[in-house]
Every structure is written in C-alpha cells, then in structure tokens.
Amino acid sequence: MTTETGARILVVDDEPQIRKLLKVTLKAHHFDVLEAETGEDGIYQASINHPDLIVLDLGLPDVSGMTVLNRIREWSRIPIIVLTAKDREADKIEALDGGADDYVTKPFGMGELVARIRVALRHSGNAQQEPVLRFGRLVIDLAQRLVELDGTRVKLTPTEYELLKVLASNAGKVITQRQLLQQVWGGHHHESDTHYLRIYIGHLRKKLEEDPTRPTFIETEPGIGYRFLLQEQAK
Amino acid sequence: MRSVEATVERRKKLALLPYAWITIGVAALSVVLHEFGFAFDAVNIALMYLFPVLFSAVYWGLVPSFYAAAAGVLAFDYFFVPPFLSFSVEDLRYLLSFAVYLAVAALTATLAARLKQQVKLSKEREAHTAALYSLSRQMAAVGEIKTLLENIALQVSVTVQAQIAIYMPDARSELARTAYSPGDHGFGEGESAMVIAKWTFEHGRMAGRGTETLGEFPGLFVPLRTEERTYGVLAVRADAGALSAESRHLLEAFGGLAATAIARVKLSEEAKLAQLTAESERIRTALLDSVSHELRTPLATVIGSATGLIDGEDVFSSDDRRELLVTIRDGALRMNRLVTNLLGMVKLESGMLALRRDWVDAEDMIGVVLSQVRGFVGERRIEVRIQEPTPYFPGDEVLLEQVLVNVVSNAIKYSPDGSEVVIAVRQSGSWVRISVADNGIGIGEEDRERIFDKFYRGPGSNGTTGTGLGLAICKGIVEAHGGTITAAPRAERGTVVTVALPAGKPELPEGWQREEEEQQ
Numbered sequence: 001m002t003t004e005t006g007a008r009i010l011v012v013d014d015e016p017q018i019r020k021l022l023k024v025t026l027k028a029h030h031f032d033v034l035e036a037e038t039g040e041d042g043i044y045q046a047s048i049n050h051p052d053l054i055v056l057d058l059g060l061p062d063v064s065g066m067t068v069l070n071r072i073r074e075w076s077r078i079p080i081i082v083l084t085a086k087d088r089e090a091d092k093i094e095a096l097d098g099g100a101d102d103y104v105t106k107p108f109g110m111g112e113l114v115a116r117i118r119v120a121l122r123h124s125g126n127a128q129q130e131p132v133l134r135f136g137r138l139v140i141d142l143a144q145r146l147v148e149l150d151g152t153r154v155k156l157t158p159t160e161y162e163l164l165k166v167l168a169s170n171a172g173k174v175i176t177q178r179q180l181l182q183q184v185w186g187g188h189h190h191e192s193d194t195h196y197l198r199i200y201i202g203h204l205r206k207k208l209e210e211d212p213t214r215p216t217f218i219e220t221e222p223g224i225g226y227r228f229l230l231q232e233q234a235k
Numbered sequence: 236m237r238s239v240e241a242t243v244e245r246r247k248k249l250a251l252l253p254y255a256w257i258t259i260g261v262a263a264l265s266v267v268l269h270e271f272g273f274a275f276d277a278v279n280i281a282l283m284y285l286f287p288v289l290f291s292a293v294y295w296g297l298v299p300s301f302y303a304a305a306a307g308v309l310a311f312d313y314f315f316v317p318p319f320l321s322f323s324v325e326d327l328r329y330l331l332s333f334a335v336y337l338a339v340a341a342l343t344a345t346l347a348a349r350l351k352q353q354v355k356l357s358k359e360r361e362a363h364t365a366a367l368y369s370l371s372r373q374m375a376a377v378g379e380i381k382t383l384l385e386n387i388a389l390q391v392s393v394t395v396q397a398q399i400a401i402y403m404p405d406a407r408s409e410l411a412r413t414a415y416s417p418g419d420h421g422f423g424e425g426e427s428a429m430v431i432a433k434w435t436f437e438h439g440r441m442a443g444r445g446t447e448t449l450g451e452f453p454g455l456f457v458p459l460r461t462e463e464r465t466y467g468v469l470a471v472r473a474d475a476g477a478l479s480a481e482s483r484h485l486l487e488a489f490g491g492l493a494a495t496a497i498a499r500v501k502l503s504e505e506a507k508l509a510q511l512t513a514e515s516e517r518i519r520t521a522l523l524d525s526v527s528h529e530l531r532t533p534l535a536t537v538i539g540s541a542t543g544l545i546d547g548e549d550v551f552s553s554d555d556r557r558e559l560l561v562t563i564r565d566g567a568l569r570m571n572r573l574v575t576n577l578l579g580m581v582k583l584e585s586g587m588l589a590l591r592r593d594w595v596d597a598e599d600m601i602g603v604v605l606s607q608v609r610g611f612v613g614e615r616r617i618e619v620r621i622q623e624p625t626p627y628f629p630g631d632e633v634l635l636e637q638v639l640v641n642v643v644s645n646a647i648k649y650s651p652d653g654s655e656v657v658i659a660v661r662q663s664g665s666w667v668r669i670s671v672a673d674n675g676i677g678i679g680e681e682d683r684e685r686i687f688d689k690f691y692r693g694p695g696s697n698g699t700t701g702t703g704l705g706l707a708i709c710k711g712i713v714e715a716h717g718g719t720i721t722a723a724p725r726a727e728r729g730t731v732v733t734v735a736l737p738a739g740k741p742e743l744p745e746g747w748q749r750e751e752e753e754q755q
Binding site: 089107195198199201202214215219220222 | 567571591593594595596598599601602603605606619621625627632633636
C-alpha cells in the first residue's frame with residue numbers, strides 16, 4: 001500500500017463540489033492531487049505535469065470526456081479511470097474500448113474509487129508480463145500453458161485457456177466483451193458472438209469456481225464485460 | 236365523366252348483344268332441324284323452337300324472349316310449314332298452332348323473367364345486408380370518431396353509389412359538415428342543405444327527396460339516431476330519379492347503425508377520459524406523497540447530521556461522529572434509490588427503454604444479483620438452486636438483473652433476520668421460471684395483483700421504506716420481454732415471486748464443443 005502513496009493524480013471534472021471531495025479524500029489517502037476544470041486544460045496538464053493516473057469525468061463543458069480520452073491515448077498509457085454520471089452501458093463500453101482502464105459511476109463510494117485507483121496504479125507498475133501468475137489458490141503458468149487450482153491441474157480447452165489468460169493478465173481491470181472477442185477469437189468475430197463468450201465463461205467458472213453464482217475469480221460487469229478479480233477484490 | 240359515358244356506350248352495345256345471339260341461335264337451330272327435320276313431325280319441331288325463348292327469358296329478360304318467340308314462329312313457318320321455304324301457309328290449322336306456340340312462349344317467358352327479377356332483387360337485398368354487416372363490423376373496430384365517420388361516409392357512398400355528407404354538432408353545438416365521401420364535390424355545403432340538415436337533426440325524421448318534407452330537394456337527409464338521441468345527419472345526393480324504397484330502407488338502417496357506433500365511441504371516449512383523469516389524479520397524489528416523504532426524510536437526516544457535525548465539532552466522540560456519518564451515507568443512498576426508481580419509471584413510460592436482446596446465462600445473472608444485494612443481506616441466508624444444464628434465455632441482461640435485484644431486495648426487506656431466501660431457476664417447456672421465495676410476512680390475497688401497480692404500498696409495508704415503484708418497474712421490464720411476473724403465497728410462510736420468461740436455445744455451430752475437446 002505504501003508503494004502508491006505520493007502518486008500524482010489528475011482530476012478532470014467541471015463540478016467544483018466533486019473536485020473538492022476528491023481532493024480532500026485523495027489527499028487524506030496520501031495522493032498528490034492536480035485539478036482541471038475543462039477537457040482542454042486536462043489534456044494540457046496531462047502532457048506537462050506527468051500525472052501517474054487520471055480520473056476523468058465524461059460530461060465536460062468544452063470537449064467531451066471521450067475526446068480527452070482519445071487525445072491522451074494518442075501518446076500516453078497513463079491509467080485513466082472514467083468517472084461518469086451516465087449509466088448507459090453504451091457509454092461505459094465506449095470509454096473502455098477507447099482505452100480507459102476502469103470506470104466508476106456517480107454517485108460513487110469513495111472507498112471503491114480509492115480501491116480502483118490503487119489497482120490501476122499497481123497494474124501500470126508491473127506491465128511487463130510475469131511468466132507465472134498467482135491468484136491465491138489459482139496459478140497460471142503462461143510459459144507452460146498450465147493452470148493449477150489448489151495444486152491440481154485444471155484441464156481447459158484452448159479457447160478457455162486463452163480467455164483465462166487475457167482476463168488474468170489484465171487482473172483488476174474490466175475487459176469489454178468486444179476486447180475479449182478480439183483478443184481470443186481474433187479479427188473474425190461477430191458482435192452477435194457474445195453468447196459464445198457467455199458459454200465459455202460459464203464453463204470456465206464451472207471448472208474454477210467453488211460456487212459459480214458467487215464467483216471469486218471472474219466477475220461479470222453487467223452488459224459490459226468481465227473482470228478478473230484480484231484476490232483483495234474478491235469478498 | 237368520360238368513364239361514365241364510356242360505360243353507357245358499352246351498355247348500349249351490350250343491350251344489342253342478346254338479339255344477335257338469338258338470331259344466330261334460331262338460324263343455327265333451323266339449319267340443324269332442317270337437316271334432320273323430316274324425321275320429326277311439326278309438333279316436335281315447334282317445341283324445339285321454345286328453347287331459345289326459355290333461354291333468353293332466363294338470361295336476358297322479357298323483351299329478348301319475345302323477340303326469340305317471333306323469330307321462332309317465322310323460322311318454323313318458313314322452313315317446316317308447307318309450302319316449305321315460304322311464309323305462306325297451306326293448311327290454315329297451322330295458324331292455330333302458331334297462336335298456341337306464341338301463347339306458351341309468352342307465358343313461359345313472363346314466368347322466367349319474373350323469376351329472374353326476383354333473383355336480382357334478392358341478390359340486391361343480400362348485397363345490402365352484406366354492406367350493413369361489413370359496415371357494422373368495420374365500425375366495431377374503430378375507436379375514434381373522426382375515423383369512424385370517414386369510414387361510414389366511404390362505405391355508404393360505395394354501397395348506394397352516391398355522394399355522401401355527414402353532419403355532426405361541433406364544439407359549440409352548431410351542426411357542421413364533418414365528413415364526406417371521397418372525391419368530395421362539395422355536396423351538402425350549401426345554405427339550403429344546412430337548413431334541411433338542421434331540420435332533420437332537430438326533428439329526428441328523414442327529409443328531402445321523396446319524403447313529406449321538401450320532397451323536391453336533390454338530396455335525402457337521414458337522421459343518425461338511436462332511441463335516446465340524434466347524433467348527427469347523413470345526407471345522400473339523389474337528384475336524378477328518387478331513390479328506390481329499398482335504398483331508403485337501407486339508408487335508414489345505415490343511419491341507425493352509424494348512430495349506435497357513434498354512441499359507443501363517444502361513451503368509451505368519455506369513460507377513458509374519466510379513467511385517465513382518475514388515474515393521473517391518483518398518481519399525482521401518490522407521487523407527491525412519496526416524494527415529499529421519501530425524499531424529505533433522508534434529506535432531513537442528511538442535513539441534520541451534517542450541520543450537527545459542522546457546528547458541534549468538539550462535542551461528539553469519534554463513535555458519535557461515525558454514527559452521524561453513517562446516517563448521512565444511508566440517507567443519501569435512500570435518496571439515490573428513489574431517484575433511480577423515478578428515472579426508471581420515466582424511461583419505461585416514455586418508451587425510452589430499448590431492449591437489447593442477447594443470450595442471458597441464468598447462473599451468471601444470479602451471480603451479479605447476489606453481488607449487488609450483498610450489502611444488505613444481513614443475517615439472512617440466500618440459497619440458489621439452478622437446474623442443470625443452466626438455462627439460457629434471450630433478453631436484456633442488465634434490465635433483467637435490475638428486476639431480480641428488486642425482487643430479491645424485497646424478499647430480504649420483508650423477511651426476518653436468520654431466515655432463508657431461496658432463488659430457483661428451472662426451465663419447463665418454453666418458459667424459464669425464476670422464483671424468489673422468502674419467509675416473510677406474506678402478501679394478502681387482495682394485494683397480490685396490486686403490488687405491481689405504481690406507487691402501491693401494501694398495508695404490511697408500514698415501517699419499511701420505499702416508493703412502491705420497484706415492482707411496477709419490474710413488471711414493465713418483464714412484460715417488455717414477453718414474460719410475466721406473479722406473486723403467490725409460499726407453502727409454509729412467506730411469499731414466492733415468480734418471473735417467467737420465454738426460453739430459447741442459443742444457436743451454436745455443430746460440434747463446436749467436441750472440436751475443442753479433441754484439440755486438447
């Protein structure tokens with residue numbers, strides 16, 4: 001937890017109330033906070049102040065949050081968490097597909113936002129892939145293509161393995177259905193193929209989870225995609 | 236007009252056609268009889284000549300059949316009465332035969348023609364009955380006055396082949412021409428027509444062409460009346476030649492029928508309006524009650540706690556401060572629920588809710604629901620029973636999750652600590668049923684339907700917070716999926732809410748799973 005303190009966070013939001021709330025709380029959690037009221041200012045500050053993470057509101061007065069996101073993604077991989085009052089899945093999916101790392105909807109719990117910020121910061125820290133991923137009882141050996149649960153080998157089909165690999169190497173992040181289809185099935189997938197995804201995820205859960213209705217590894221983000229839970233996120 | 240002239244021209248040609256056919260027929264018959272003629276005797280030959288007469292009586296009427304009789308006599312005389320091939324008659328007794336032949340021909344022709352006339356009449360009556368029937372059926376399907384009147388105008392003008400105008404009292408109770416037959420020629424717009432229409436409306440009796448009142452006026456005015464009152468006037472243009480008695484009866488029948496239909500639509504419109512007013516009144520009251528209570532209560536606690544914390548910074552112990560902060564959070568969460576529900580209702584009612592049809596995995600969905608209600612399960616246990624293989628069904632997973640979260644939250648809210656909530660999913664035939672059973676206080680029989688109404692709060696819900704919108708939204712969403720949501724008492728104690736949704740089978744390419752396993 002100490003590794004993230006001192007990280008610099010840029011808050012791009014036009015609401016003074018929200019900025020104030022974020023500033024006070026994030027400072028209390030020992031983060032440095034930068035503020036931007038407009039999208040243009042946000043892009044400017046992101047380029048000169050080198051923040052470690054950006055919290056970005058989608059509804060901005062000058063340019064849309066999506067534009068800000070796209071413009072920053074042209075030159076930077078800084079983790080971006082989208083903060084939005086829009087509760088339509090389409091908006092969240094657009095933001096995630098556009099390169100956002102996570103999203104939080106307003107009204108939000110401060111604890112949740114701070115936890116997401118920590119995950120995103122950690123994720124950007126060790127972007128280089130480890131050959132072996134460990135998540136509590138689950139071990140994924142990427143070099144040998146082996147999956148072990150409680151020390152016993154789990155037999156997965158090639159597609160199930162690919163799916164698990166993509167999710168686990170992005171642990172803590174939401175992966176949209178489209179991103180999954182693209183990374184596992186490649187270019188030749190169809191929007192309507194999402195039900196394959198559902199069925200494969202169902203199979204994976206049956207093989208990995210003790211109780212598939214109370215998943216501890218793969219969580220569904222309704223209407224958006226899936227998130228591989230870091231073990232501190234699983235309750 | 237050109238088409239009318241063309242029709243008349245064609246009719247004239249058609250009118251000459253029977254005579255040509257009769258001439259040809261008689262000539263042909265004469266040729267045939269002449270070839271074999273000497274095998275028959277004169278009486279048989281005379282009888283043969285009755286055929287064209289009967290035939291033309293049945294098909295063309297009286298005059299052509301007389302023509303056929305005359306042609307028959309002449310041909311008989313010329314070919315078969317000695318001296319042959321001459322009109323003179325050797326034996327004068329043949330004149331008697333001619334007379335008898337003509338008499339028989341005339342009699343049969345008259346009979347046949349009368350029969351034909353009767354057939355024509357009854358066909359006409361049948362057509363009228365059919366017209367009345369189709370009008371009445373059409374009118375029963377129409378629920379709006381304007382469309383109804385247009386329908387009547389069209390139907391009547393087609394049936395009686397004349398221009399039509401319909402007068403109805405307007406908003407100021409002034410009679411006005413409100414509907415007319417298609418291709419309007421301005422019939423019934425004149426001042427005199429208006430006066431007669433008014434007279435007909437006030438007296439409820441027919442006027443105009445062929446009646447006692449203003450019998451010379453080129454139009455017939457029929458009141459649209461039921462037994463209680465007159466609703467309007469139907470005017471038919473009839474300038475050349477009075478309408479037949481048959482048509483007048485038909486128009487009278489149309490009038491009665493139209494009046495009944497208008498009365499029905501008017502009554503149903505009034506009833507709808509009354510119901511709408513009552514409903515909107517009820518919703519307004521409920522909304523005000525709900526908003527003023529549900530919004531003000533948490534607002535009061537939030538403001539109270541916050542100001543307490545600001546003003547008396549040093550009086551509170553850290554436990555007290557925490558307590559107040561939790562109150563603030565809970566109050567805000569409660570307001571958020573209310574706002575979410577109100578927004579959901581608005582979306583649902585304004586038709587903004589667009590369904591995304593995708594395959595929903597029941598197990599996955601229940602997993603999400605459980606994680607959403609985790610916060611307020613308390614001491615209750617939630618048991619999940621899902622049939623194997625896990626049912627899939629088409630639907631909008633996000634909306635359906637909202638439905639289940641609502642239903643499960645209710646089950647938790649109304650059942651005591653330490654009790655059990657059972658969520659079961661099973662497929663039976665073409666339905667997937669998701670039921671949520673609790674051990675709570677149960678719902679009275681009279682409330683089982685009404686709990687899905689907007690703003691309805693059951694009498695047992697005293698003390699629990701809520702707006703009575705959640706289940707109404709659930710119902711809206713489930714019905715948009717073509718499903719049903721019902722509440723029933725549970726065998727031992729509590730309630731079972733069941734959501735039934737149409738099942739389906741996701742299409743997967745043949746052997747997709749087997750290929751996978753083989754590759755391993």
